Amino acid sequence: MSQNIxxxxxxxxxxxxxxxxxxxxxxLARLGDKWTILxxxxxxxxxxxxxxxxxxxxxxxxxxxxxxTLTLRNxxxxxxxxxxYFPEVPPRVEYELSTMGKSMLPALEGFTNWIRSNWxxxxxxxxxxxxxxxxxx
Amino acid sequence: MSQNIxxxxxxxxxxxxxxxxxxxxxxLARLGDKWTILxxxxxxxxxxxxxxxxxxxxxxxxxxxxxxTLTLRNxxxxxxxxxxYFPEVPPRVEYELSTMGKSMLPALEGFTNWIRSNWxxxxxxxxxxxxxxxxxx
DNA sequence: TGCATCAGTTACATGGAGATAACCATTGTC
DNA sequence: GACAATGGTTATCTCCATGTAACTGATGCA
Numbered sequence: 001m002s003q004n005i006x007x008x009x010x011x012x013x014x015x016x017x018x019x020x021x022x023x024x025x026x027x028l029a030r031l032g033d034k035w036t037i038l039x040x041x042x043x044x045x046x047x048x049x050x051x052x053x054x055x056x057x058x059x060x061x062x063x064x065x066x067x068x069t070l071t072l073r074n075x076x077x078x079x080x081x082x083x084x085y086f087p088e089v090p091p092r093v094e095y096e097l098s099t100m101g102k103s104m105l106p107a108l109e110g111f112t113n114w115i116r117s118n119w120x121x122x123x124x125x126x127x128x129x130x131x132x133x134x135x136x137x
Numbered sequence: 138m139s140q141n142i143x144x145x146x147x148x149x150x151x152x153x154x155x156x157x158x159x160x161x162x163x164x165l166a167r168l169g170d171k172w173t174i175l176x177x178x179x180x181x182x183x184x185x186x187x188x189x190x191x192x193x194x195x196x197x198x199x200x201x202x203x204x205x206t207l208t209l210r211n212x213x214x215x216x217x218x219x220x221x222y223f224p225e226v227p228p229r230v231e232y233e234l235s236t237m238g239k240s241m242l243p244a245l246e247g248f249t250n251w252i253r254s255n256w257x258x259x260x261x262x263x264x265x266x267x268x269x270x271x272x273x274x
Numbered sequence: 275t276g277c278a279t280c281a282g283t284t285a286c287a288t289g290g291a292g293a294t295a296a297c298c299a300t301t302g303t304c
Numbered sequence: 305g306a307c308a309a310t311g312g313t314t315a316t317c318t319c320c321a322t323g324t325a326a327c328t329g330a331t332g333c334a
Contacts, residue, residue: 024249024256025175031169034321065282067322079259079261080259090329090331090332100255100262107248110248114240114244114245115164121216125216129216130214170292190312201294201295202311202312203295203312205311227299228299228312230312
């Protein structure tokens with residue numbers, strides 16, 4: 001009786017389907033934070049999907065050193081990118097999308113294609129909603 | 138010279154690609170919050186993609202009335218679902234995926250399929266990373 | 275001597291997401 | 305008269321993501 005949708009197990013009861021929390025939220029939460037998808041996108045554009053720390057910092061407007069480090073650590077922890085450290089002076093570090101990270105790109109791109117196609121509609125819906133809400137007094 | 142990836146405009150400079158922040162982060166942030174994707178998933182399972190407030194509340198373990206209301210408002214604001222209000226006593230309210238909301242499902246499912254396929258690898262990478270980090274002293 | 279480079283780390287402050295719990299109006303039922 | 309059902313709103317609290325800014329260490333260069 002237990003089934004699966006969007007990575008989430010669910011059971012169909014007399015009152016309708018009942019979901020239990022599960023995996024995909026973790027991944028969506030990671031990509032939904034402020035910087036992760038920008039970094040992944042930037043690496044997807046780079047030759048060999050590989051860039052230095054400073055190249056990423058220069059490529060993403062407004063990110064601080066601290067947030068870049070934190071976000072890269074999280075991506076490395078999840079196995080989505082690989083950190084190559086060269087103990088030179090000054091030190092050099094390169095970040096590269098892992099095999100798993102690269103395998104994510106097509107699926108992610110399919111979804112972001114939908115976003116690109118519908119973004120103006122979403123913005124219009126928001127404006128419409130906000131202006132209608134303004135009336136209630 | 139300006140191009141587009143993942144909904145984000147970028148320019149290729151001598152130092153590599155430079156991204157400017159843009160739309161898709163908004164949508165990923167919405168779906169990456171704690172409850173949104175659970176609600177969308179639940180509605181995608183329902184007949185006519187339509188459920189009552191109380192049915193959603195019963196279908197999602199642990200969600201509070203407040204967070205359900207807030208998350209539904211945000212989805213309605215974005216035009217991803219439609220709110221049907223019936224002024225009976227006690228009141229009845231039904232939430233239905235909009236046309237745009239339904240059109241999102243295939244792309245979203247493609248992406249969550251990738252997540253489902255790679256989730257165990259991600260968890261393994263996390264454990265590996267955490268145990269290696271533990272050694273450093 | 276002093277400053278720049280690179281890739282960070284550390285300390286501190288802040289806003290907002292989310293949790294918890296009480297309250298609301300209307301009606302039907304016991 | 306008390307209570308349940310429905311679909312909320314409101315107040316208060318906590319915690320975490322994020323921002324800002326200073327500091328690090330080895331070396332090259334002026």
